[in-house]
Amino acid sequence: MKAYPFDYIRAESVDDVLSALDRYGTEARIIAGGQSLMPMLNFRLARPEVLIDINRLAELSGIEDRGDHIRVGALTRHVDVARSPIIARHVPVVAEAMTHVAHPAVRNRGTLGGSLCLADPAAELPACMVALGADLVVAGNNGRRTVPADAFFMGMFETAVDDGEMLIEVLLPKSGPGTRSAMDEVARRHGDYAIVGAAAVAEMDGPAFRDLRLVYFGVEDKPILARETAAALIGQSWSPALAEDLKSTLAQDLSPNDDSQASSAMRLHLADVLARRLLPRLADPDGPHPSRTENESVSR
Numbered sequence: 190m191k192a193y194p195f196d197y198i199r200a201e202s203v204d205d206v207l208s209a210l211d212r213y214g215t216e217a218r219i220i221a222g223g224q225s226l227m228p229m230l231n232f233r234l235a236r237p238e239v240l241i242d243i244n245r246l247a248e249l250s251g252i253e254d255r256g257d258h259i260r261v262g263a264l265t266r267h268v269d270v271a272r273s274p275i276i277a278r279h280v281p282v283v284a285e286a287m288t289h290v291a292h293p294a295v296r297n298r299g300t301l302g303g304s305l306c307l308a309d310p311a312a313e314l315p316a317c318m319v320a321l322g323a324d325l326v327v328a329g330n331n332g333r334r335t336v337p338a339d340a341f342f343m344g345m346f347e348t349a350v351d352d353g354e355m356l357i358e359v360l361l362p363k364s365g366p367g368t369r370s371a372m373d374e375v376a377r378r379h380g381d382y383a384i385v386g387a388a389a390v391a392e393m394d395g396p397a398f399r400d401l402r403l404v405y406f407g408v409e410d411k412p413i414l415a416r417e418t419a420a421a422l423i424g425q426s427w428s429p430a431l432a433e434d435l436k437s438t439l440a441q442d443l444s445p446n447d448d449s450q451a452s453s454a455m456r457l458h459l460a461d462v463l464a465r466r467l468l469p470r471l472a473d474p475d476g477p478h479p480s481r482t483e484n485e486s487v488s489r
């Protein structure tokens with residue numbers, strides 16, 4: 190199918206984007222990589238009167254080490270995040286997540302900002318932002334504001350970006366010496382959106398968890414921080430006995446969706462499987478851990 194007709198504005202600056210958003214209001218839509226928006230237009234699921242193309246805004250691209258944090262521009266392509274030595278060294282959970290995001294053709298055009306603003310509940314990068322405690326910088330005609338990732342993702346395809354605003358950049362805290370991270374997911378095929386996934390960032394005190402942000406995606410309508418599960422693990426070292434109690438604490442944290450992909454009970458089971466994969470990796474990164482292929486198969 191073809192998209193409904195629309196006007197097109199090629200923005201040359203952030204101010205251009207903001208004045209177009211001001212002028213056209215909810216009739217306008219920003220286009221970044223177009224990997225999600227173009228199919229939505231072609232299936233006529235979206236009908237903007239104006240598309241504002243931000244692809245010429247070099248100031249929105251790039252990955253920069255700023256001392257205690259890494260700045261990633263909203264227009265930075267997935268492929269550049271995936272290949273960045275700065276990301277691999279300082280925010281390895283994002284580097285690991287990128288191996289699960291779509292396929293090379295999509296990664297060549299898709300952008301970090303597009304993924305975060307789309308806020309698909311099964312997407313990897315929003316969950317990583319919450320696990321890291323990242324800050325997201327949003328610009329509007331009244332200036333810029335910083336939104337913590339916890340508050341940015343508000344629901345299914347819903348973010349804290351208001352009408353007339355755009356995402357400019359993301360500020361990622363660097364991993365410290367005691368920081369460990371891991372992510373994993375269960376998907377029907379590698380590169381598909383997750384049926385259930387999890388991203389975890391922990392501060393370790395030797396083998397014990399000092400702090401833990403375990404975030405699930407594909408489970409509810411937005412990334413979910415498993416607070417009760419983390420609280421039960423703080424101060425503890427990983428052990429098989431600890432694993433026995435995980436499912437009951439996860440049941441306090443998660444109210445999984447029930448849909449054609451997986452039942453609620455199946456999602457809770459997969460959340461437990463993923464926790465048992467990820468938490469030993471955090472506790473002992475060099476130890477033997479079950480490989481992804483060993484328990485990748487999903488039956489319903």
Ligand SMILES: Cc1cc2nc3c(=O)[nH]c(=O)nc-3n(C[C@H](O)[C@H](O)[C@H](O)COP(=O)(O)OP(=O)(O)OC[C@H]3O[C@@H](n4cnc5c(N)ncnc54)[C@H](O)[C@@H]3O)c2cc1C
Pocket residue numbers: 218219220221222223224225226227263264289290291292295298299300301302303304305306307311312313314350354355356357380381382383
């Ligand atoms: C076959 C296929 C498989 C995929 N698999 C996965 C997957 O496994 N995991 C995953 O996470 N994603 C997946 N994706 C989605 C992919 O990552 C998209 O590129 C991404 O979700 C959107 O990024 P984009 O730059 O293409 O955004 P666009 O499609 O251009 O825009 C998406 C939305 O974000 C808004 N937007 C974009 N940039 C900004 C900004 N700076 N400020 C405010 N609003 C903005 C747009 O207006 C639009 O509403 C897949 C896509 C395809 C086609």
